[in-house]
Amino acid sequence: MTERIAYFNGSYVPESEVLIPFRDRGFVLGDAVFDTARTFGGKIFKLGEHIERLYRSLKAIDIDPGMTPQEMQKISEEVVRRNLSHLEEGDDYWIFQRITRGQNVVGGELWQSSGPTVIVECTPLPIKTRAKVFHEGIDMHVPSIRRIPPECLSPSVKSHNYLNLVLADLEVRDKGPNAWAILLDTRGFLCEGIGCNLFLVRNGCLLTPRSQYVLAGVSRQTVIELAEKLGIPIIEDDLLPYDALNADEAFITSTSFCICPARSCNGKTIGDSPLPGPITSKLQQAFAEEVEYDFVEQYLRYLSGK
Amino acid sequence: MTERIAYFNGSYVPESEVLIPFRDRGFVLGDAVFDTARTFGGKIFKLGEHIERLYRSLKAIDIDPGMTPQEMQKISEEVVRRNLSHLEEGDDYWIFQRITRGQNVVGGELWQSSGPTVIVECTPLPIKTRAKVFHEGIDMHVPSIRRIPPECLSPSVKSHNYLNLVLADLEVRDKGPNAWAILLDTRGFLCEGIGCNLFLVRNGCLLTPRSQYVLAGVSRQTVIELAEKLGIPIIEDDLLPYDALNADEAFITSTSFCICPARSCNGKTIGDSPLPGPITSKLQQAFAEEVEYDFVEQYLRYLSGK
Amino acid sequence: MTERIAYFNGSYVPESEVLIPFRDRGFVLGDAVFDTARTFGGKIFKLGEHIERLYRSLKAIDIDPGMTPQEMQKISEEVVRRNLSHLEEGDDYWIFQRITRGQNVVGGELWQSSGPTVIVECTPLPIKTRAKVFHEGIDMHVPSIRRIPPECLSPSVKSHNYLNLVLADLEVRDKGPNAWAILLDTRGFLCEGIGCNLFLVRNGCLLTPRSQYVLAGVSRQTVIELAEKLGIPIIEDDLLPYDALNADEAFITSTSFCICPARSCNGKTIGDSPLPGPITSKLQQAFAEEVEYDFVEQYLRYLSGK
Amino acid sequence: MTERIAYFNGSYVPESEVLIPFRDRGFVLGDAVFDTARTFGGKIFKLGEHIERLYRSLKAIDIDPGMTPQEMQKISEEVVRRNLSHLEEGDDYWIFQRITRGQNVVGGELWQSSGPTVIVECTPLPIKTRAKVFHEGIDMHVPSIRRIPPECLSPSVKSHNYLNLVLADLEVRDKGPNAWAILLDTRGFLCEGIGCNLFLVRNGCLLTPRSQYVLAGVSRQTVIELAEKLGIPIIEDDLLPYDALNADEAFITSTSFCICPARSCNGKTIGDSPLPGPITSKLQQAFAEEVEYDFVEQYLRYLSGK
Amino acid sequence: MTERIAYFNGSYVPESEVLIPFRDRGFVLGDAVFDTARTFGGKIFKLGEHIERLYRSLKAIDIDPGMTPQEMQKISEEVVRRNLSHLEEGDDYWIFQRITRGQNVVGGELWQSSGPTVIVECTPLPIKTRAKVFHEGIDMHVPSIRRIPPECLSPSVKSHNYLNLVLADLEVRDKGPNAWAILLDTRGFLCEGIGCNLFLVRNGCLLTPRSQYVLAGVSRQTVIELAEKLGIPIIEDDLLPYDALNADEAFITSTSFCICPARSCNGKTIGDSPLPGPITSKLQQAFAEEVEYDFVEQYLRYLSGK
Amino acid sequence: MTERIAYFNGSYVPESEVLIPFRDRGFVLGDAVFDTARTFGGKIFKLGEHIERLYRSLKAIDIDPGMTPQEMQKISEEVVRRNLSHLEEGDDYWIFQRITRGQNVVGGELWQSSGPTVIVECTPLPIKTRAKVFHEGIDMHVPSIRRIPPECLSPSVKSHNYLNLVLADLEVRDKGPNAWAILLDTRGFLCEGIGCNLFLVRNGCLLTPRSQYVLAGVSRQTVIELAEKLGIPIIEDDLLPYDALNADEAFITSTSFCICPARSCNGKTIGDSPLPGPITSKLQQAFAEEVEYDFVEQYLRYLSGK
Secondary structure, eight states: OOOOEEEETTEEEEGGGOEEETTBHHHHTOOEEEEEEEEETTEESSHHHHHHHHHHHHHHTTOOOSSOHHHHHHHHHHHHHHHGGGOOTTOOEEEEEEEEOOBBOTTSOTTOBOSOEEEEEEEEOOHHHHHHHHHHOEEEEOOSSBOOOTTTSOTTSOBSOOHHHHHHHHHHGGGOTTEEEOOBOTTSOBOOBTTBEEEEEETTEEEEOOGGGSOOOHHHHHHHHHHHHHTOOEEEOOOOHHHHHTOSEEEEEETTTEEEEEEEETTEEOOSSOSSOHHHHHHHHHHHHHHTSOHHHHHHTTSTTO | OOOOEEEETTEEEEGGGOEEETTBHHHHTOOEEEEEEEEETTEESSHHHHHHHHHHHHHHTTOOOSSOHHHHHHHHHHHHHHHGGGOOTTOOEEEEEEEEOOBBOTTSOTTOBOSOEEEEEEEEOOHHHHHHHHHHOEEEEOOSSBOOOTTTSOTTSOBSOOHHHHHHHHHHGGGOTTEEEOOBOTTSOBOOBTTBEEEEEETTEEEEOOGGGSOOOHHHHHHHHHHHHHTOOEEEOOOOHHHHHTOSEEEEEETTTEEEEEEEETTEEOOSSOSSOHHHHHHHHHHHHHHTSOHHHHHHTTSTTO | OOOOEEEETTEEEEGGGOEEETTBHHHHTOOEEEEEEEEETTEESSHHHHHHHHHHHHHHHTOOOSSOHHHHHHHHHHHHHHHGGGOOTTOOEEEEEEEEOOBBOTTSOTTOBOSOEEEEEEEEOOHHHHHHHHHHOEEEEOOSSBOOOTTTSOTTSOBSOOHHHHHHHHHHGGGOTTEEEOOBOTTSOBOOBTTBEEEEEETTEEEEOOGGGSOOOHHHHHHHHHHHHHTOOEEEOOOOHHHHHTOSEEEEEETTTEEEEEEEETTEEOOSSOSSOHHHHHHHHHHHHHHTSOHHHHHHTTSTTO | OOOOEEEETTEEEEGGGOEEETTBHHHHTOOEEEEEEEEETTEESSHHHHHHHHHHHHHHTTOOOSSOHHHHHHHHHHHHHHHGGGOOTTOOEEEEEEEEOOBBOTTSOTTOBOSOEEEEEEEEOOHHHHHHHHHHOEEEEOOSSBOOOTTTSOTTSOBSOOHHHHHHHHHHGGGOTTEEEOOBOTTSOBOOBTTBEEEEEETTEEEEOOGGGSOOOHHHHHHHHHHHHHTOOEEEOOOOHHHHHTOSEEEEEETTTEEEEEEEETTEEOOSSOSSOHHHHHHHHHHHHHHTSOHHHHHHTTSTTO | OOOOEEEETTEEEEGGGOEEETTBHHHHTOOEEEEEEEEETTEESSHHHHHHHHHHHHHHTTOOOSSOHHHHHHHHHHHHHHHGGGOOTTOOEEEEEEEEOOBBOTTSOTTOBOSOEEEEEEEEOOHHHHHHHHHHOEEEEOOSSBOOOTTTSOTTSOBSOOHHHHHHHHHHGGGOTTEEEOOBOTTSOBOOBTTBEEEEEETTEEEEOOGGGSOOOHHHHHHHHHHHHHTOOEEEOOOOHHHHHTOSEEEEEETTTEEEEEEEETTEEOOSSOSSOHHHHHHHHHHHHHHTSOHHHHHHTTSTTO | OOOOEEEETTEEEEGGGOEEETTBHHHHTOOEEEEEEEEETTEESSHHHHHHHHHHHHHHHTOOOSSOHHHHHHHHHHHHHHHGGGOOTTOOEEEEEEEEOOBBOTTSOTTOBOSOEEEEEEEEOOHHHHHHHHHHOEEEEOOSSBOOOTTTSOTTSOBSOOHHHHHHHHHHGGGOTTEEEOOBOTTSOBOOBTTBEEEEEETTEEEEOOGGGSOOOHHHHHHHHHHHHHTOOEEEOOOOHHHHHTOSEEEEEETTTEEEEEEEETTEEOOSSOSSOHHHHHHHHHHHHHHTSOHHHHHHTTSTTO
């Protein structure tokens, strides 16, 4: 079997040839941004929105990728097109765009760098790996480490600096395979997890942390718009662990999961109903219609006995 | 001319072969730590202390490098040994050890990874590039962005998450070639710059920010110990920009600079004396004796007319 | 005259027999939650809402009361029923439910405890004592002590840890009999007083501190719903002492007071109109209709000359 | 067998008769302070210091206990004297003094209360229960909840408001029987656990969190004084989890434990040496000499096989 | 030519006679408040609103100006009337009311003072000076100094304590003549500049920092009301520098500028369209209609070639 | 009787001629700094230190006074010399230097100003007014308003922005004539009062808030040096109201008071001894020797019966 193909600084090459020189600032300093969309049945969803967000990240940290958003979009589509044949039945791709400030200059100053490094690649989604947690629901745990505050790094910039989130996840690993870290911000309010946003349902109303303190995901935005269409009130607000564990329903959104129910917070079961709860379920259906693909079925088919 | 040699996952290879697969977590997440010592006249200074600090970083973020500190030390010495012939007259090396958590697993979970990636390499110091600023003195500027607080990431962990410091530096680039960003912590006190610590001299006393809020450099520790030997009182304390611009002298320490005088803070000249000030000069001399190498001369010889 | 009857761990007993062993965690650690509704003309108002909130508090701190909310509700109704004959003409009851984690275990660990202690009791409201302040209006004073932030204890958990609020009240006692402490949160915004919420009226609009920083009272919620019915705009927002002293009207809500006008903030008279101001008065009337009882008259009849 | 005797509002009575009316403010509001000393071989250690601290707590929250410190001391001694015969071989007592602001007044205001409630009692120490953790070492875990900051409640006031610490402990219960919660303060620095202080050993130097953010225990003070006598440098400083897990040794102090070694922090083993580490052990011996009792042996004799 | 006339403690005098004794608290302590309206074509705009705000400032810091708002309004109108003849063609006035707590008492206490000092004066607007920046757009720069938080001084009180804002402005002076400092609040969100408020346009929606953290200007309020009339959604929210530099348009409002476009934030160009952007332009037109004066033309006529 | 003479922008004039144009930035913006020394028996104490501090303030906010420190010192001495004959028996002077950034430019930008305004004047000390409080002791009260944090304005810059301190004082005025506001910083620690520093005595040790959060007075520094001479340990530390009310002694220092005992904190008597306590008294004597003047007697002679 042949390899997947990725775009790397102007060329389409096999993934094994996408190799980063060790002096690249994206490596040594995390001085890089990325974004990631996904396919549904092989078609990329909201690629334009993802690339717009990528360019906002680039502007915020002053990296010039050397190409227009339109070019980036075309490359992304081409990468998917070239790899579609590698997709197994029922699987799908993450499409990542990554741009670094380039390499450090030997003998130069810390702020000097070569031109940008650009990678566009697609990675099969961990559908099978996540089928169980998608079915049973996530166990949210609040770790002791706090999310980096906006005055230090804007949470809207999707960069290669994820150590804060990695450490949060490490803290809760021993809570079981369904455990997912949801960090508090430095004020003590619920914030986000690694690559995901949080939603609560309370008295028929949808609640989600304010966008100032999180990376406002495209899936999050999709859910907000679907809720508005469905007439479900939606409020962005400061939320406490108290609110999560006393919610009627809870779920997380991410590019891969779309909408994944949460079954507990800090060890306390959320709500009384079987998962997914009624509003979570309604939103999953609306999301599936929006993407024209039954992503719920995609996850669940991997469960034994299904 | 042949290439410099680096250690890469078990082998000594030319630098151009040290290439990181793009799914390495040190690249995509900054999930990696490093440390860096330097040579003086080709001899590594305090390599043991640097490697001890590296292993504290590794322990703090739970990465197993797959080798003992002693092995890491030997490899570092070997890398220098193999590259000594590349050193030009009067130049010296930075020795970097970098360890990542390894590669993300395609189809796996966010917290899964292959074994560690280990790189040990040496980079020529930017002696020539920095000769002018070393001679004229640094212009310290406080940027608007604040240093990440300890509750989010311990400043003692020297990781691949340097974007906060990179952005600080970008803010002050238009202040001239001698500009160096010194960030405030989230409380508003002077903290550190990218890869450097700050010292002030006031009434014959040495002042430096508290170690809880900075990466306490090995050069910083060396200066503290030299000051004690010289009978110069040294206090770790919370310091304000007011203190810096009203200081009698100021300097920064870093592995490459050792001790570099600062001439101004936020556009205001520091002190009345020509640079380096009397106590800065005394410490530079003591440092040179400690490392058995005249690093001041090493920088200054590159100045035109010198 | 016979004693009031209370429910205590399974039995209905005279109040004098409701005695807590000194090792009960509700006593030594404040490791207990409570809630309190009131009667109007002997009928309990929104008992269901109060008990729901009680069970949210219980869940948040992981105490199992050993009975369902329905059972708790029945017991509460029974306690009132048994004590109705003790009510003097024109008086009413507070109904308290209190549940502790039980007793510490001698020789055991700090986290060990016997089963829960459950008390349901009713206490005559201090109608007479508060008649004067109800008529003249409360003098709000901001003490120097700040309310405990949500990252340390959720303000929504109504627990036996009220020392912070007790100390706030002590600070303002010498400001006169109408003085009531309204604390600031740790950010400096108006928050709540001991057992009460705050409302301001500005340009015909009702303002109240955000629910994240206060115990959102059932009376507060009732006022919000009445305001919506009456077409009075209502905004939850961060409010400053500046906003209070420059408001057109202000009032506090609590289970006992329902709605009590405030006449001053930090010594400055609020608004120009006699108390209660027009919107306060409108809400008092609507509240009285909601509870089907003229609680204003109930307070005022105790005034001399009335 | 007869019961232990306690002092209760003027009388010496069997413990089962020390019963708190449910309207006592120490119960419903946690409006009470306490202190606790312990005996060694039946003799009370530093009772005077404990009672001085108790009176500082009383003064800080404005409760008049109705007796002098000298009287409180005599009562405490008498309570121990009366219960010595109940002590089993090798066991010892905690002596607690508890003073509440008295009972709420029915029909009165929130700030009204009857005179104080005073209890002095002694509880057998959980020597047997804690023998295993004393031998194996404590597993320190940092919970997500933060310690209440000084601007809200002075940590020096030992009150009946311990819910913050109780919840911290609940968070780490599933980490195993040796788990002990060490909270961070709201700045993110190591603070204290329920009833205990923390010490680290680094390069032969003793480190402990600053007294402003913790209840500075009498055992903590004893250790500080012993370290000074032994010539071990001791620094009160802001400490991070990074410092704890990279320490050479760590231990906690409390009235019951005196000095108990810690073996890990957040799952990472502390130091290389078997427990207790050399400096911990030295301090345990000095402590035992100070109290003239081998408290280490007292704990360890309960271990099977010992 | 004769001098402009000002009101000074009861009299209308030439400006050169409005001289403050050096012990006036408005001078030595900044213990004074002010407000400022402007004329359009010689007619004062929203003088009533400005004077109401002035009296809220006075009440908040407890200064009695010795006259009613109505009297203050009449005096202000009279001052303008007396100076209209001094206005050059196409120019206009700022009208300032300033009230201090009066003079310190020699030999008295710090809190003693003579009666208030009242000044009402009018100053020609810097139309000509600001024509270029009005045309080219403001370069917003975030300085390192943070705005004073509400817990220390309410931002709504327009007092003589502007040093914090003056220092912010000094920080960005070397960024060019169009540079304007926009401070962050102590949480890191965009706040305000010296005498101006900030607006962003994103996806057709108007965004402005929350009124709790800024002096909510009368021009800001006018823009909010005009936006509502024009059907432009307007949200008060916490905004980051990321939001400003990624906005479609941005502008500031102030009494003198009314609405002045911003062209960049921290050196990054805002939006793609020529200035003023479409929504900024629409609001400028609506503002001009509201004040019945073409203030845009007023500024631009001073440009060379216009 | 003739008037006192002051220095005003180059001339020595009667005080009544020192009149500030109302557009001076020192007036309208508080854009000015000052310092103040005092005389003892007509001789100025530590004038050099005060002027050095003044020039540090000037440098920090970038005002050029147009003269050297030596010139400023000579002018100050001359002002005192010219006014000595006005001093009544037993009285003394405050010497103030005040420098503003000059006048705003009509039609110019906010940051434009004329050259500096310089005033040097002397004001008789309020010895008689303060005799009672000096004798009886100060009642310290913590107000609800917090001191401006260093990240917004350095507390070391003695500027014309004192409104924060003025408002703190207003809050406690109704606590009696001896009341003095001691503010907390934004972290909740004791900080300073208007023009004064705080000292506590605990177990023979002197404690005072850390210099980062206060204006470190020259009197404060004098006390620190005297304590060192007298062998009294002195610690700069974070202190809580708990520490103040439980101190053995407390006093404040200021240029006028030198050392004035405090008798209470938040209504609770400090210590058991009559005022001044033994260490306060010792320091007062040492201070009197240092200044070669019995300032205690100077205050007390005004007491009736003395």
